[in-house]
Amino acid sequence: MSVNAPSPQPETVAVAVGRTLAELGVEHVFGVVGSGNFAMTNALRRGGAGWTAARHEGGAATMADAYARTTGTVTVVTTHQGCGLTNAVTGIAEAAKSRTPMIVLTADTGVAATLSNFRIDQDGLADSVGAVAERVHSAASAVADTERAFRTAVLARRTVVLSVPIDIQGQPYPGADSPAAGSTRRRPTAQSLRPSAESVSALADALSRAQRPVILAGRGGRNAGPELLALAQVTGALTATSAAAHGLFHADAFCLGISGGFSSDFAAETIRNADLIVAFGCALNMWTMRHGSLIGEDTTVIQVDTEQTALGAHRPISAGVLGDAAETATAVRTELLSRSPAPLNVELKLRTTHMQDLIAERARKDTEPFEDLSTGERIDPRVLSIELDRALPAQRSVAIDSGNFMGYPAAYFQVPDERGFCMTQSFQSIGLGLHTAIGLATAAPDRLTVLGTGDGGFLMSIAELDTAVRQQLPMVVVVYNDDAYGAEVHHFDAAEDELEIVRFPETDIASVARGFGAEGLTIRTAEDLTAACTRISQGVDSVLVIDAKIASDGGSWWLAEAFKGH
Template sequence: MQSVSETVARALTRHVEKFFCLMGNGNAYFIDALERLGVPPIPVRHESGTVASADAYYRMTREVAVATATYGAGFTNTLTSLAESSLAKMPLVLVVGSAPTAGPRPLDIDQTMTAASMDVPTYTVGVQDAGTVTIQALADAIENSRPVVLAIPYDLAPELIGERGEIIPDLPEPTRLPSPDHIEAARIAHHLADAERPLILAGRGAIGARSDLLALAETLGADVVTTVPTQGYFSVPARRPTNFRDLGVCGGFSAPGALREIRRADVVFVVGAGLNQFTMAFGTAFSDDARVVQVGDTEEPTHSRVDQYCRADAADAVGLIHDKILQLGVSGRTPVVSPTSEEAQWRTEGDEQAPDGRLDPRRVMSRLNDLLPEDRVVFTDGGHFMQWPLTYLKVNEPDSHVTVGTQFQSIGLGFASAAGVLAASGERLPVLVSGDGGGLMGIADAETFVRTTRRGVVVFLNDAGYGAEVHQYAARGLAPEPMLIPDVDFAGIFRALGAKGDTVRTLADLRDFEQWIAAEEGGIYVLDCRITNSVRADWIIETVEEARRAAPHVEEMLGMDTSSWNPSGAAGGGRGTNGDRGSAHEVGGRHLHA
C-alpha cells in the first residue's frame, strides 16, 4: 500500500520531469515521495520561486513543470507568481497542503476561493481518487493552458490508500485545433500577395510553424518581427543570404529605426502572438491604415485591431497560405527598403555617461551585447529598466528571452524564476538582468542562482530608485523620496555568496568581466551597473500617454503643470529623456541623486 502523497507523486512523475519546491508541513510527505522515487525537486528559498520557476521552465521548453509549497503562508507567498502564470496562460501544477478534512483550523484560509479569484481552479485529492484527480488536474493545465492547484488535505498526506485510490489513468490526448478553412486561407493569401510592404509578426504560438513562416517571408520579401519571447525566431546562419529584413522585436521594445519601419507596413500577418499592450505599443505599433490578419488558437482574435482572424494550428495555416500565395505566382519578391532604412536600426543612442555622471543604460546593454557569448539565455525582472535588455541584448533562438512578471506588471520575479531558467538552459549562458528595486525584493533566491548555476551572469541596472514610479510620478511633481533607494552594493552582496562582482561606473570597468568571459571561467559574475535615471524608456512613455488618453482630467484635478514635460525630448542624446525639464539628473525639478 502507498500513501496519498506517494500516489500524487507517482502520477505526476509519469509526465513531468521538473519539480520546484520549498518544504513545509503541508507538502513534506509529497516532497519525500519525490525523493524516494528518484525525482528530487529543486529547492528554492521563497515560495514565489516555486511557481515562477515552473512558469519559466515551461516558457523555455514547452514542458509542464510542478511547483510545491505548504498551506497558509506558503500558499499565499505563491500568489503573485500564480497570478502572473494565470494571466500569461502558462500551464503548471501547484501542489499545496490544505486544511484537514475535518474542517479548517484557525490558521487556514479559503485557498480554493483565493486561487479562483485569479481564474485558477483547485483539485483536491482524497483516499479513493488521488491518482485520478491528479491526472485530471494535469490534463486541465495542459488542455486549457493555465496553472492549476492540486491540494492535499493535511490529514490525508500520509494516509495509506487501497487499490482504488492508487489507480492512475492515462493522460488524455490534447484536443487538436481545427484545420484552416481554405476560403479563409485564400483571402489571407490575396491580402499578402497584394501588399506592398508586408510584415510578419511571430509569437510563441508560431514555434511549430517556423520553417513554413521562414519560407513565406522569403517568398513575400517581407519585413519580419517577433514578440519579446520569440526573439531569434528568424535568425539564420550568417553565411546564408535572406530575402527578408529582420526588424527585431515589435512594439514598445523595438529599436527606434525598426519601429519606424514597422509602422510603414500595409498588411501585418500575425502568427501565434497574443498582441498584448507591449507588442502593440498600446495600439500604436502599426499604421492606422494597415490591415492586421491573425492566426491563433483562441476562439476570438486577441485584439480589437485585428481585421481578419483564422483559428487553426499555426503550421497547418501558414503552410496552406504559403501554397496559395505560390499559386498566385508570387515568389522571391525583393523587400521594399525605405530611404530612411539605410540607417543602422540598432544604433545605440546617448553618450556613455549622462550629465549626472552615471551610465547611459543603452550604452551598457549595447556593450554587453558585444561581450556576452551569442549562445545565451536572457531573463529579466520587471521594471522600467526592461527596455534596455529587451531592446539591445539579443538572443539567437526563440524561448531564450524570459520575462516572468510582465503580464501582472510585477517586479521581484527575476531571481524567483532563476531555478526554472537554469533547469532549461542546457549549455547556454544564463544572464539575469534586474533593476535594484526588483532585485532587492527577490534577493532570497539570489542564493538559488549561485547554488544551482555552473556559470552565469547577473546584471543590475541600478538607478537608485523605482524607475517606473520616478518616470511616471516624480516627473509630474510628486514627492520623489518614497521612490528612491540608497545605492546598494550588489557586487558585495554576491561576493558574500561566493560570486565574483564588480561595481561598474564606466564602460572601462567591464575590463575584468571581458577577460572572465574570454577565459570561459566557471562561477557567477555580477555587474552592479550604476545607471542614470534621466533616460526614460519608450514603454513608460507609451504607458503615460495611454493613461493621459484614458483619464485626461486627472492631472487637471491634481493641479499639475505638465506643459514642459517632454517625454520624447532630446536631452541626454536620445529618445526617452527628460527633455527641457531641467538638467538630466533632475526629474520634476528635484535632484534624485545626491
Template sequence: MTRPSDISPYPFVYEALASAFHAEGTNVLFALLGDGNMHWAASLTTLGVRGVYARHEHCACAMATMYSNATGNVGVASVTCGPGLTQTMTALATAVQARVPLVVFAGEGPIKAAFYNQSIDQAPLVTATGAHYIAGRSLARMTDYVRDAFFVARTERRPVVLGVPLDLQQQSLGASFSYKPSAGFIPHFSKILPNPEDVGKAVAAIATARKIVVLAGKGALHAGARAACEELADACGGMLATTLPTRGMFDHHPFGIGISGGYARAAGKTLLHETDLLVCVGASLSYFTADSGRLFQNAKVIQIDTRPVGLKHGRKAADIYLHADAGEGLRAIIDRLPSDRLDPGWRTAAIATEIADLTADGTEFATQPGLIDPRDAVAAIDMVIPKDWEIVNSSGHCAYFAAQLRGRKPENFNVIREFGAIGNGLSYAIGVAVAKPEKTVVLIDGDGSLMMHAQELETVRRLGLRLLICVLNDGAYGSEIHKMRADGISDEGAVFGRGDLSAMARGFGLRGAKIHELDQFPALFEAFRTADQAELWDIHIADNVTTPVMRAHVHK
C-alpha cells in the same frame, strides 16, 4: 514518517500522490517545505525526482513557471498550505497570464482539527488569479485528482493547484491502485488545414497591398514556420517582425525589423507605421504587440492561428482569419500567390541599411558623471556574451534595454512579461539554469526587481548554478521615478540609492563586481568565464535615460 508495518500494507495517500506525479513525467520539483507538503515531497524525491528548494514560496512557483517555459513540460511546484500558498499569488497570476502549464501541490489544513492556525479557504484565492483549484477530499479518487490536474494544465495551458488536507495525506490509501497518466486521455489531432475560401481572401488582400509585414509569434516558432515566414515576406517584398518572446528570429535577414510593439527599434517602428497589410502568424496581436493600438493603425490584418480571436485586449484582432497551423496556413497562401505578384519596391538598399543600424533609440540625454547609459551597458554586455548563451529578460523599466540584444535566437531568449510584475528575474534565471544545465545563463534585471527576492542568491550558490547576473542599478524603481518626475511629484518614495550589490553577492558566497565604466566589461567577462562560479555585475546606470515606452506613456 515511518510506516507502521502492523497497520496496513497499502501506501499512505502522500506516497500514492507522489507516485502519480512521477508517472506524469515529473523530473524536477521546485518547493519550499512545510507540514502540508513535506511527506509528499520526500516521497517524490525518493522516486528519483530532483528537488530544488527555494527560500520563498513565490520563487518556487516562479522557478517552475520558467522551467516549464524553457522545456515545454509541465512545471511542478509545491508549497505548504495557508501562508505557503498565499505567498504564491503573484507568481500564479503571472503564469496564468502567460498561459504556462503548471501544477502546484499545496496541501490543505487538516479536516479533522477543531483549530489549525494556517487554515484558510484556499480555492477563492487561487481561482481569483485565473488558476484552477482541485480540492482532494476523496480517498477513492485521490490519484485521479493528479491526473485531472495535469490534464487541465496540459490542455488548457494554465496553472492548477491541488490541495489535499495534511491529515488525509497521512492516511493509508486502503486499497491498491493503478495509475493511467493524463497523456493517455488527451486527444491528438492532425494539423489544422485552412479553409480554401479563407486562403483566397488572404491572397486577394496580399495582391492589393504594397507594404507588407509578416509578424511571427510563439505559434510560428513552435510550429517551425520560420522559413515559411521568410518565404512569404520574400515573395511579397515585405518586412519581417516578431513579438517580444520570439525576438531575434529574423535578425539574420536584411529586412528583419525586430520587435513589433512598444519595444520596437526606431527603424522598425517607422516601417510598421507605414505598412498597409500585416500577416500575423501564430501571435495573438496583444495590446503590447500593437503598442496600445498605435502601430499599423491603417493596415489590414490577416491572422493565421490555431486559436484565432476576434477581440483581443479591447481591440479588433484582425480582418481576415485563417484557422490553421502556422506552417499549413503559410504554405497554402504561398502556393496560391502569382509568381509576378508584387513590385518589391518597399525593399531598398537604403531601408536595409537603416534596419542594420544598431541604434534602437537615438534620443540624447545629459551625461551623468560616473554612471553608464543603460543602452550602452546592454550593448557592452551584447559584445562580450556569446550568442548561444541563455538570456533571461526581467520586467520593469530595464526590460526594454535588454530586449535590444541582437543576433540571438529566440530559443535562447527567456521572457515572461504578461502580468508586468517585477521580482521574478532571479527565480526565472534559476528555472532556466535547472532546465538547461549544459548552458550558461545570463540574467539582465533591475535593482528593484533583484532586491525583492535577493535571498535566492543563496539558492544559486547552494545549487552551484552557472549564472551571470547583470543588474542595471539606477538606485530606484525606474518606471515609478520617471512617471513621478513627469507628473511633477516627489520621487522620494521610489528612490533607495544604489548601495553596493556586488558586496551583497559576495556576502552570499558568489562573485561580485561593481561596474561604472564601459571598459570594465571585457576583463570582467574573461574573469567570469574562467571562474566557474556565479557572479553578479552591479552596473551603475544613469537614472535620467528613459525608454521610448516610458516616454510614450508620460507624454500621452
C-alpha cells in the same frame, strides 16, 4: 523456524499523487517543503523529477513558470498549505496570466480542521488570480483527480492549483494502476487546430495583394518558426515578434526584431508603413503595437489564433483566422504555391537587397546614435548594454525583470532563438527576474544565463541568490542600479520632496553578492566596463553579479509608452 517477512506498507495518497505526476512526464519540481507537501515532493523525486529547493515560494513559482516556458513541458511548483500557497500567489498570477501550463501542487487543510490557522479558501484564491482550481477529493479518486489537473494544464494551457487535503494524503490509496516498470502513463497531447479552407484562401488572397506585408509572431507562434519563415519567404513579408517570441527569427536577415516599445525607430516606422500585418499567436496588445500607433491608418490586420476569444480582444482587426500558427502558415503557403508553382516575385515586395541592407544598418537598437550620458561615477545604460552584449557568448539565455531599466537588456541583448528569452511581465510585477533566470538556467544548463534587473527588483528577490549559488548555475546578473524605483522617479508627475519615498542610499550590491558566495563586480566607468567584459570573456561557470551604477536616462522610452495605458 521461519520468520514471515513484513507486509509491504500500502501506498498513501500523497505518494500516489506524486508518482502519477512523475509518470505523466513532469521533469522538474521547484518549491519549499513543509509538512503538508513533504511526502508528495519526495514521491515526485523518486519518480525521476529533478528538484530545486527555493528560499521562498514566490521565487519557486516563477522558477517553474520560466522552466515551463523554456522547455514546453508541464512543470510543478509545490507548497505547504495556507501560507505556503499565499507566498506563491504573485508567481502563480504571472503564470496564469501568461497561460503557462503549470501545476501548483499544494497541501490543504483537512475538511474537519475548521479552526486550523492554515485554513483559507484555496480554491477561491486560485480563481481570483486566473488559475484553475482543482483538488483531490478522496483516496479512491486521487489518481483520476491528478490526471484531470494535468490534462487541463496541457490541453487548456492553464496554470492549475491542485489542492491535496492532508487528511486524505495519509490515507491508503486503494488503486492498483501503476504502469509496468519502465513504461509511462499515457500523457495528454494537444491536437493542432486546422484552419478552415475559406480562411486559408482569404489569407492567401490578402498576402498576394499586399505589397508591404509583415508577419508578426507572438507567444502562440513560438513553435512555428520554420513554417512562418517559409511563408514570409514566398510572400515577400518581413518578420517581427512580440517580446514573448524574441529570437524566433534570429537567423532571418529580414527580421525587424521586437515590435513595440523595444523597437528601433526604423523598425517601428517600417511596421507602421506595412499595408498588411498578419499576427500569428500574438495578442496585438498595447505593448506590441504601442497602443495601436504601429498600425497604419489603411493597414489590414489579420490575426491568427487557436482561441476565438483572442481574436480582436485587444484591437480591432480586419479578419480573424481560427487555427494553429504552424498549420495555418503551412496551409497558406501550400495554397499560394498551388496557384503559382514558381516562387512568387518577392522582389516586388519587401525582401529586397536594399531592405536587407537597411535592416542590417538600422533595425537594431544599438545602431541608433545617442549622446553618452556617462559621468565619472555613473555609466550610460546604453553603453553598458552594448558592450556587455558584445562580450557575452552567443549561446545564452536572457531573463528580464521589470522596471525603468528593462528596455536596455530587452532591446540590446541578442538571443540565439526563441528559447533563449524569457520575460515574466504579464502581471507587471518587479522582483521576478532572478527567479526567472534560475528557471531558465535549470532548463538550459548548456547556455550562459544572463539576467537584466534593476536594483529594486534584485534586492526584492535577493534570497534566491542563495539558490542560484547553491545550484552552481552559470549566470551573469546585470543590475542596472540607479538607487531608486526608477519608474516612479521618472514617470510620476511629483515634486522632488515627494520622490524621497522611492529613492534610497547607495547600496554596494557587489559586496552583498559576495556575501552569498557569488562573484561581484562594480561598474562606474568605461574602464570598469572594459574589465567586466574581459572577465566575462574568460568564461563564467558560476554566478557573477555586476553592480552597474547607471546614469539617469531621464525616463526610459519604453516606459513612457507603457504609462499611456495606466
